[in-house]
Amino acid sequence: MLRSLVYLRFDPMVYILLAVLFSVAVSVLLKLARRAGIDIVQAVATNYVVASLLAWQLLGATPQGVLAAKATWPPLIALGILLPAIFVVLAQSVRTAGIVRTDVAQRLSLFVSLFAAFVFLGDVLTGQKALGIGIALVAVLCVLWRKQKGTAEASGWWAPLLVFAGFGAIDICFKLVAKAGASFAAGLLGSFLIALVLCWIVALIRAVTGKVALTTRSIGFGVLLGAFNFANILFYVKGHVAMPNDPSLVFASMNVGVVVLGTLVGALGFREKLTAVNWVGIALAIAAIAVMTAS
Numbered sequence: 503m504l505r506s507l508v509y510l511r512f513d514p515m516v517y518i519l520l521a522v523l524f525s526v527a528v529s530v531l532l533k534l535a536r537r538a539g540i541d542i543v544q545a546v547a548t549n550y551v552v553a554s555l556l557a558w559q560l561l562g563a564t565p566q567g568v569l570a571a572k573a574t575w576p577p578l579i580a581l582g583i584l585l586p587a588i589f590v591v592l593a594q595s596v597r598t599a600g601i602v603r604t605d606v607a608q609r610l611s612l613f614v615s616l617f618a619a620f621v622f623l624g625d626v627l628t629g630q631k632a633l634g635i636g637i638a639l640v641a642v643l644c645v646l647w648r649k650q651k652g653t654a655e656a657s658g659w660w661a662p663l664l665v666f667a668g669f670g671a672i673d674i675c676f677k678l679v680a681k682a683g684a685s686f687a688a689g690l691l692g693s694f695l696i697a698l699v700l701c702w703i704v705a706l707i708r709a710v711t712g713k714v715a716l717t718t719r720s721i722g723f724g725v726l727l728g729a730f731n732f733a734n735i736l737f738y739v740k741g742h743v744a745m746p747n748d749p750s751l752v753f754a755s756m757n758v759g760v761v762v763l764g765t766l767v768g769a770l771g772f773r774e775k776l777t778a779v780n781w782v783g784i785a786l787a788i789a790a791i792a793v794m795t796a797s
Contacts, residue, residue, distance in 0.1 A: 514744035518752060521737035522759035526767055527730045529601045531723070532593040533772065541720040543708065546589045547701035548724025549731055554694040556732040563687035565695060573682035577675040578689065582696025584675065588668040595661035599646070600774035605764030606645045606787050607662035607669075609757045613638040613790070614670020615677065634794035637786055642666055644783025690735070750795035757791045 535542055557563045595604040613635050620627045646659040679689040708714045741752045765784055768774040776784075 514741060514752075515755065517737045517741035517744055518755045518759065521734055521741060521756055522763055524730050524734035524737065525756075525760050526601070526605065526763045528727065528734060529592070529596050529605055529764060530767060530771075531727055531730065532589075533596045533601055535593055535723065536597055538723065539719065540723045541705075541714050541717065542590055542593045543701065543714070544705050544716060544720035545724035545727055546586050547698065547705045548721045549589070549728035550586070550694050550698035550701060552725050552728025553732045554691060554698055556729070556736075557687060557691040557694060560732075560736060561687040561690070563685075563691035565688060565692040574679050574684050574689070574692070577678035577682075578692050579696060581672060581675045581679070581689075581693035582700060584668060584672050585693055585697045586701045588665065588672060591661060591664045591668055595665050599648075599659065599662045601768035601772060602765050602774050602776060602780070602784070603645050603662045604665055605760050605768075606784060607642065607666040609760055610638050610642055610645075610787055610790065611666045611669035612673060612757070612794075614667060615673035616794075618670070618674050619677070630793060630796065634790050637793060638790040641783045641786035641790055644779050644786060647777065647779045647783070686739070754791055754795040758788050761787055761791075 532542075535545065592604060592608075595607070616631065617635060620631075642663075646662055648659060675693075676686075676689060679692075680686065684692075705714075705716065709716045738752075738756055741756065742749060745752050761784060765776075769776060
């Protein structure tokens with residue numbers, strides 16, 4: 503029954519809109535986690551249980567295809583470590599730097615993987631791509647800029663900077679898994695399962711040692727987080743499937759949509775303060791994405 507949901511057909515842009523909404527919703531959940539008394543480790547561990555089940559049921563994914571090729575093991579293990587780690591960093595970032603800076607940093611992280619593709623994966627650096635990367639780097643600096651008594655506030659930029667680098671590293675690992683011959687669905691499930699095991703080991707050790715008890719509140723929060731996280735991935739992939747000849751349109755719509763909606767939610771919903779430099783950075787982020795997707 504669940505798998506039949508994958509075959510429901512909507513207008514292609516509806517898929518992108520849903521992906522944008524769920525992506526920003528994940529940031530909102532992480533923003534609310536601390537005030538709700540949520541243990542983020544338990545929530546993230548539960549998130550991967552839900553995400554794994556949904557990947558198996560909705561995408562028909564099995565880990566055998568990934569595990570069969572030894573070349574997939576190093577990037578897959580790296581993904582299993584990076585995915586839960588980036589969730590913890592995301593939670594810290596939305597708490598200290600806000601939804602706006604975190605979402606922009608996450609969306610601009612693609613330029614990390616683009617740079618790696620030129621250096622390590624044999625991609626060709628064109629003038630257009632170089633311009634896009636240059637604009638993106640300036641955008642990151644502008645978005646992360648926070649001023650307090652004439653100096654940049656360190657606590658406000660390191661977490662989104664790690665988000666920027668971390669999501670770039672994750673994208674590189676997924677590219678390496680795909681290069682080794684594994685399907686996206688199989689690689690996704692394999693990384694989810696590794697992350698699930700590692701997270702629950704940590705969560706159980708913390709519970710047994712008396713540091714943080716397991717709570718139904720944190721686990722229930724994790725179920726919601728996992729459903730939203732997977733929905734973001736599912737609808738983004740369905741957007742690409744629905745528009746196979748327009749990948750740049752899907753990519754641009756998704757990333758610009760998250761930047762714009764994240765900015766509105768952060769600035770209006772949570773009253774996050776942005777300086778003129780930050781607004782310039784947001785505009786540059788949209789410009790960088792436009793440059794990279796222009797035909």
